[in-house]
Amino acid sequence: MDGTLMPQADIAPLVEIEDLTVRFTSREATVSAVNGVSFSVKPGEVLCILGESGSGKSVTLRAMMRLLPEKRTTITGRITIAGQDVLGLNARDLRALRGGLVSMIFQEPMTALDPVYTVGEQIIETLRKHRNMSREGARARALDLFELVKIPSPERRLDSYPHELSGGLRQRAMIAMALSCGPRLLLADEPTTALDATVQIQVLILLRRLQRELGMGTIFVTHDLGVASEIADRIAVMYAGRIVEEGPVADILANPRHPYTQGLMASTVHGQHRDADIQAIPGSPPDLRRMPAGCSFGPRCPTSQPRCREAFPPISHPSADRMVRCFREGEEAKASF
Amino acid sequence: MFAIILRRLIYAIPIALGVSVVCFSLVYLAPGDPLQTILPADASADTIAFIKHEYGFDRPIPVQFFFWLTRVLQGDFGMSIATRRPVVDEVLGSLSNTAVLATIAVPLAFLIGYSLGVIAGCFPGGWLDKLVTGSAVMGVSLPNYWVGIVLVIIFSVEMMALPATGMGPNGSTAFSLFRWADLQYLILPAITLALVPVGILARSTRASLAEIRNQDFVTTLRAKGLGEGAIVRHMLKNAMPPVLAVMGLQFGYLMGGSILVETVFTWPGSGFVLSKAIINRDIPVLQGSILMLAMIFVATNLVVDLLQAAIDPRIRRA
Ligand SMILES: Nc1ncnc2c1ncn2[C@@H]1O[C@H](COP(=O)(O)OP(=O)(O)OP(=O)(O)O)[C@@H](O)[C@H]1O
Numbered sequence: 001m002d003g004t005l006m007p008q009a010d011i012a013p014l015v016e017i018e019d020l021t022v023r024f025t026s027r028e029a030t031v032s033a034v035n036g037v038s039f040s041v042k043p044g045e046v047l048c049i050l051g052e053s054g055s056g057k058s059v060t061l062r063a064m065m066r067l068l069p070e071k072r073t074t075i076t077g078r079i080t081i082a083g084q085d086v087l088g089l090n091a092r093d094l095r096a097l098r099g100g101l102v103s104m105i106f107q108e109p110m111t112a113l114d115p116v117y118t119v120g121e122q123i124i125e126t127l128r129k130h131r132n133m134s135r136e137g138a139r140a141r142a143l144d145l146f147e148l149v150k151i152p153s154p155e156r157r158l159d160s161y162p163h164e165l166s167g168g169l170r171q172r173a174m175i176a177m178a179l180s181c182g183p184r185l186l187l188a189d190e191p192t193t194a195l196d197a198t199v200q201i202q203v204l205i206l207l208r209r210l211q212r213e214l215g216m217g218t219i220f221v222t223h224d225l226g227v228a229s230e231i232a233d234r235i236a237v238m239y240a241g242r243i244v245e246e247g248p249v250a251d252i253l254a255n256p257r258h259p260y261t262q263g264l265m266a267s268t269v270h271g272q273h274r275d276a277d278i279q280a281i282p283g284s285p286p287d288l289r290r291m292p293a294g295c296s297f298g299p300r301c302p303t304s305q306p307r308c309r310e311a312f313p314p315i316s317h318p319s320a321d322r323m324v325r326c327f328r329e330g331e332e333a334k335a336s337f
Numbered sequence: 338m339f340a341i342i343l344r345r346l347i348y349a350i351p352i353a354l355g356v357s358v359v360c361f362s363l364v365y366l367a368p369g370d371p372l373q374t375i376l377p378a379d380a381s382a383d384t385i386a387f388i389k390h391e392y393g394f395d396r397p398i399p400v401q402f403f404f405w406l407t408r409v410l411q412g413d414f415g416m417s418i419a420t421r422r423p424v425v426d427e428v429l430g431s432l433s434n435t436a437v438l439a440t441i442a443v444p445l446a447f448l449i450g451y452s453l454g455v456i457a458g459c460f461p462g463g464w465l466d467k468l469v470t471g472s473a474v475m476g477v478s479l480p481n482y483w484v485g486i487v488l489v490i491i492f493s494v495e496m497m498a499l500p501a502t503g504m505g506p507n508g509s510t511a512f513s514l515f516r517w518a519d520l521q522y523l524i525l526p527a528i529t530l531a532l533v534p535v536g537i538l539a540r541s542t543r544a545s546l547a548e549i550r551n552q553d554f555v556t557t558l559r560a561k562g563l564g565e566g567a568i569v570r571h572m573l574k575n576a577m578p579p580v581l582a583v584m585g586l587q588f589g590y591l592m593g594g595s596i597l598v599e600t601v602f603t604w605p606g607s608g609f610v611l612s613k614a615i616i617n618r619d620i621p622v623l624q625g626s627i628l629m630l631a632m633i634f635v636a637t638n639l640v641v642d643l644l645q646a647a648i649d650p651r652i653r654r655a
């Protein structure tokens with residue numbers, strides 16, 4: 001994205017996450033899905049969380065809205081959104097935050113909408129919950145939203161049920177619902193993954209336009225580096241529940257520092273298939289029930305050293321706004337992918 | 338919606354026809370010759386042939402069926418072999434007695450069963466859930482005639498609070514739901530009869546809700562900032578179609594009358610009449626009762642289908 005849209009460095013962050021950990025306990029095992037994640041998002045900024053399946057992207061997003069099953073989940077660390085301590089909110093304030101200050105778009109627009117209510121009813125319900133609106137006022141606003149997300153014949157579509165819409169329209173309706181109450185933060189969990197390639201691009205373009213017009217801070221989860229490079233201001237690369245590299249999108253694309261990021265790039269940017277990206281790295285991620293002591297990428301890393309098995313690498317800053325967690329950092333060794 | 342109603346009505350016709358074929362075949366499926374019950378054991382071959390001709394048994398079966406069906410459609414099921422009364426009177430009388438029982442048993446069963454299921458489904462894994470699920474299993478597995486007898490022992494014999502059997506001093510024809518003298522006869526059989534449907538409905542409502550709870554859209558509802566009450570309302574609407582199907586089946590079951598329960602309470606309902614007809618090999622009464630009950634089932638299914646379609650737009654399309 002061009003430089004004029006980059007937020008100023010002195011603006012207070014919209015989101016601040018410090019040392020977030022999420023564990024799921026069941027009778028059989030404890031799954032460490034997120035293991036000490038910290039990042040921040042400024043107002044109007046787009047952060048892409050990139051990582052392969054199971055790396056903890058969705059869990060991180062859900063933790064930010066406290067959508068994980070309370071009984072079986074242990075969350076530690078701090079989550080601050082617009083000055084609110086999310087983990088400390090009471091039930092009432094949490095409901096006001098959900099859908100009001102923060103909205104979420106999901107991967108599967110088919111299953112994420114209630115099948116027995118029209119999409120219009122579902123948007124109107126959200127509006128009436130957060131804004132003291134009359135039914136008519138809410139419907140008029142829902143219609144505006146449908147026009148905003150470019151749904152053809154919006155009046156008629158408001159009265160459609162989810163199954164009557166195509167995947168792309170359904171996701172647009174989902175976006176309209178997410179935007180209905182003017183959130184300052186949008187959480188998008190792979191919103192284009194379930195769509196056809198052409199529809200995928202349309203929805204992506206729509207999201208980018210709306211994000212800029214409305215100036216929402218956005219966290220966009222994807223495992224597609226191509227998508228990330230289209231929409232992101234900054235990229236955070238996640239591996240086995242940790243962020244291993246973070247920085248401005250252009251810098252990371254031009255000069256990836258972590259061997260995992262390099263692996264992703266080697267298989268995407270020069271490669272022909274966008275979707276064949278992550279599989280190209282040999283091996284598979286660690287078992288989240290028994291995390292290894294050292295670097296979690298170590299077993300798959302082409303430049304692994306003995307010390308990589310002893311402790312997780314500390315944070316290093318190759319430049320002011322970049323972060324990498326690798327022992328190799330500063331030693332200028334290049335991985336040979 | 339009108340088109341759906343029409344379509345479902347048309348679907349119901351072949352089902353009704355199929356059921357009537359089965360009822361008609363009862364005469365031939367039942368062991369022994371249908372004439373045997375009418376004729377004296379020592380009837381001559383000529384007499385048998387004469388009667389056969391008179392009753393039309395010598396005509397081709399499809400022709401017989403056609404004549405039978407035209408008569409049935411006019412409300413003529415013939416005469417009861419045992420009582421010599423018109424079958425229609427017998428069947429309608431017993432059905433209305435069972436219906437009286439059902440007017441209490443059905444709302445009782447549906448209200449309690451559904452509420453218990455909702456409570457259990459809202460707190461899956463909690464102690465309320467375990468309590469409800471446990472009681473539901475008990476309700477389903479305790480033999481209801483035994484429960485009926487126990488209730489009679491407690492409330493009629495020991496406490497002498499409620500009558501044990503029959504339909505009251507005024508008999509079945511003058512029975513009124515609005516007169517305590519009659520109504521009190523209804524209470525024990527209605528409770529006994531409701532027991533199994535309560536258990537089944539509680540369990541299926543709970544199962545339906547538990548399945549809905551894990552669906553993605555519930556997370557969306559939560560992410561929209563809705564409170565638990567509103568979320569449960571969404572879940573209940575989604576859980577309703579399968580619950581309605583169970584309610585329909587249970588309604589049919591209650592209208593059929595439980596032979597055992599009606600026997601325990603000597604309630605002259607359809608179960609009672611049906612069991613008598615079986616013992617007496619009273620084929621016309623059997624035919625009439627089964628056909629009527631089957632039609633009630635078909636009609637109930639139709640209503641369930643339409644209600645489901647009204648709730649779930651995806652069913653409307655199919
Ligand atoms: N409710 C839960 N209970 C137990 N384990 C869970 C739960 N939710 C997620 N997990 C586990 O946490 C890990 C991280 O899951 P997560 O959904 O965040 O992955 P992801 O990065 O979003 O992957 P994907 O690209 O497939 O969506 C996985 O191993 C998953 O099995």
Ligand SMILES: [Mg+2]
Nearest residue numbers: 057058059189
């Ligand atoms: Mg995910």
